[in-house]
Amino acid sequence: MPAGSRMPAISAMPGWVRQCLSVLAAALAVTAISIHLGPLPAAGTGTSERWQWPVGNNPEVLREFDKPPEPWLSGHRGVDLAATGAGPIRAPADGQVSYAGWVVDRPVLTIEHRSGLRSSFESVETDLSEGDTVSAGEVIGHISKPWHCGSRACLHWGVRRGEEYVNPLQFVTDLRPSVLLPLPPH
Numbered sequence: 001m002p003a004g005s006r007m008p009a010i011s012a013m014p015g016w017v018r019q020c021l022s023v024l025a026a027a028l029a030v031t032a033i034s035i036h037l038g039p040l041p042a043a044g045t046g047t048s049e050r051w052q053w054p055v056g057n058n059p060e061v062l063r064e065f066d067k068p069p070e071p072w073l074s075g076h077r078g079v080d081l082a083a084t085g086a087g088p089i090r091a092p093a094d095g096q097v098s099y100a101g102w103v104v105d106r107p108v109l110t111i112e113h114r115s116g117l118r119s120s121f122e123s124v125e126t127d128l129s130e131g132d133t134v135s136a137g138e139v140i141g142h143i144s145k146p147w148h149c150g151s152r153a154c155l156h157w158g159v160r161r162g163e164e165y166v167n168p169l170q171f172v173t174d175l176r177p178s179v180l181l182p183l184p185p186h
């Protein structure tokens with residue numbers, strides 16, 4: 001470039017050039033944001049984020065989720081995960097305890113996650129009580145008797161969205177593609 005030559009002032013540019021520049025600027029801003037954020041955290045409460053297994057790492061599923069065709073019909077409102085007797089149970093995602101106590105003959109712990117999802121576990125021995133906050137991966141209790149699976153130690157894990165039971169495995173396995181969503185404007 002010869003000495004003294006300068007980029008023309010933005011206001012002196014034709015409209016289409018200005019438009020191109022603003023699109024480019026927006027693209028650069030998006031790139032900068034993705035670099036800044038890096039990968040999403042492994043555990044979270046959003047429905048598109050991965051949760052952690054509440055017991056073990058990829059434990060055997062002793063009984064699959066079987067959504068009842070009608071709310072009053074029988075089915076299996078969760079999954080039964082193989083566990084070791086008295087083994088630790090971890091919070092699959094951040095949340096707050098909304099129930100800890102006995103339901104009829106079994107000890108139950110319920111955690112309210114953000115985004116309206118609720119995890120329920122049984123049979124669980126816990127020191128937590130209603131209102132306690134928990135972080136993903138934190139030990140929230142231990143497998144207790146009576147075992148939900150009879151002669152074998154297991155954890156029953158149910159997830160509700162509102163009053164609807166959904167398959168908990170969708171939050172810990174690759175049932176869905178991982179998608180990086182655009183950020184909302186600030």
Ligand SMILES: [Zn+2]
Nearest residue numbers: 078079080156
């Ligand atoms: Zn069960």
